[in-house]
Amino acid sequence: MNTAKSRKTLLIKCAVGASAILLLLWLLFPNERYQQLSGSQSNTGVAEQQQQQRPSVEHQGNTVMTPDPKTESSADPTTSSSTSPSSPDSEHCSTPHPGRPLIQYALMIDAGSSGSRIHVYRFNFCREQPELEDEVFYPIEPGLSSYKDDAEGAAKSLDELMQVALDKVPADLHHCTPIELKATAGLRLLGESRSKKILDAVRTRLETQYPFPIAGGENGIEIMDGKDEGVYAWITVNYLLGSLKKGGSAAVFDLGGGSTQIVFEPTFDDESAMAEGEHKYLLDYGESQYTLYQHSYLGYGLNEARKRIKNEMIETWKDEAERSGHVYHPCLPANHTETITYGDDDKKMTLIGTGAGHAQCRGVVERVFNKDKICALSPCAFDGMYQPPITETFTARDLYVFSFFYDLTQPLGMPSEFSVQELAELTESVCSGETQPFKHVPDAIEALMNKPDYCLDLTYIHGLLRIGYDVPPERLVRTAKKIRGAETGWCLGASIAMIDEAQICQVN
Known part of the structure; x- marks a missing residue:
């Protein structure tokens, strides 16, 4: 009898002790942490799935592009865009130049003849002149000019680029991040009427579907003057060098x-x-x-010159070419054939390569x-x-x-x-x-x-x-x-000019 009673007393003590341990664990680890731990595996799976659905972006790394070697950074490029959106900071300083934000993002879309590309730049203003910390570059094909009479289709083609911008710029800096689109030779060659419709559709879509302010007024979405294209490229290269x-x-x-x-x-x-x-x-x-x-x-x-070089042989042998429907070309491999269109009425002509060599091709x-x-x-x-x-x-x-x-x-x-x-x-x-x-x-x-x-x-x-x-x-x-670490070309030079002129979110 006494033995049974002792066992019962022991069981009660064990139960009380276990309850005390569970209570202590509950106090030390709140319920929210249990939920986070239990859900971490499934959340990771969702994150991986979302990452797979996003477009692949070429990330240029956290390289400081500045003429001053004292400010160069050797930070891990895989972590350069991980700054908290609520408090963007810089590894190079903690206090910005007076009147400037510490971190400034800028978006530049290069609407070229063969494709469109977005550059997402991250600058700091540790000094008076902007210092490039990071660049994300992402291209798509074809270019806006390939849409010709489909202005809405041309505008919507940029959605893939804009998603990159939304992903890379912290959400609370969207309204402070200027954007410009500069079209180059492709739209120039398309003609004024078609190109205007495309650019108008692009402006409407960027203004109504995305939070980034268009800088430059009427010049924010435009066919860029050729001289500006070259000078901006000159600024880019010499800035980086x-x-x-x-x-x-x-x-x-x-x-x-x-x-x-x-x-x-x-x-x-x-x-x-x-x-x-x-x-x-x-x-x-x-x-x-x-x-x-x-x-x-x-x-x-190159694309336009290629057409002219191929047409040059047609012009040289015009009568015979139109009679036979073909012409020989020294710049193409031996026995290679292709059919091209030429002239205002888009006539068909077959080119036959002779593989004549560099000197003969250079003559054309x-x-x-x-x-x-x-x-x-x-x-x-x-x-x-x-x-x-x-x-x-x-x-x-x-x-x-x-x-x-x-x-x-x-x-x-x-x-x-x-x-x-x-x-x-x-x-x-x-x-x-x-x-x-x-x-x-x-x-x-x-x-x-x-x-x-x-x-x-x-x-x-x-x-x-x-x-x-x-x-x-x-x-x-x-x-x-x-x-x-930064793309050559005119976009960086144009972006530096844009943020200098726009100054959308100045700091007092």
Whole structure:
């Protein structure tokens, strides 16, 4: 009897002790934490699913793009956009320049002829001039100009880009993040009526569907003037290189699909100066004024030039070509055939490649530069346009070539710096059909086999430098898709100008 009673007493004590332990656990770990722990696995699955549904974004990393090496950052690029939306901060300072926010985002859409791309920039204002901390770049195809008579479709095509902006800019900074869209040669070539309808539809969609303020007033959504395109690209490259000092800047050669630009800061002796005209661009940046030479050649971008080079042989053999329905072309591989349209009435013509080689192709290409056109203001580069000679006014500084210059040379194993003569030698190898020189380069032979225009394109970019701009064969050029982690091109320069002018959310 006493034994049974002892056991009962022991069980009661154990029950009381267990209850006390459970009560202690409940006090130490509130119910909310149990819910978080129990739901963590399912939440992770949802996050992974959401991540898979988002578009893939090329993230440029937390590289500080500033001429001052003291402020460079070596932070992990995978964490550069993880700043809390409610309190954006910078690794480089805690107090902003007076009247400026510490962190400023900016959105720039490049509506080019071959596609549209968004750049999401994150700057700090630790000093008076903005310092680039981070860039996200995301491209789509096709470009706005491909929609022609479907203005609403063109506007909606940008939704994919805008989703990237919504994801990357903290929500409470949306209303302080300016956006601009600059269309280039593709819409210029589409004509005023069609291009206006597309741009109007784009403006309406951005204003009604998205929270970002459009900067620049009427110029916030526009076809950009070719001279601005080149100058903004010049600012971008020299900003990233830290070369924004008078007499020390690099020259910029940009090659898009519809147009090509040249911008450089020439130097003259005491007895000469740059001729007056639209080519002369006075740029005030920081505390300095730069006297730049610039020109944009509409119709000399790679895509447009390719059409002209192919049509050139049709014009040469016009009567026979129209009678037979075909024409031979030295810039295309031997026995390659393709049908193109030409003329205002879109006639059909078959081109048959002869694989004649670089010299024969160059004979056709050089004709599209119109070197014999009347030069109203001497000296001229090509197509009758004045240009200070590079050999005399830009002798010891860097020449940067990018966009299609980069896209054509780098897949074939060219270094980031090469001479114009080395570009000619590369073109010789491609146009002769050689594959041995490219066996060490991953995917190079496949690229050559899949692109019958490779000989034509390389001959054109070589001709543009050597024949068009008269760059000597021994002169070195540099090419880059990015400099210090940021995309080259005009977008960064335009964004710097935008946030300087807009100042949507100033700090008192």
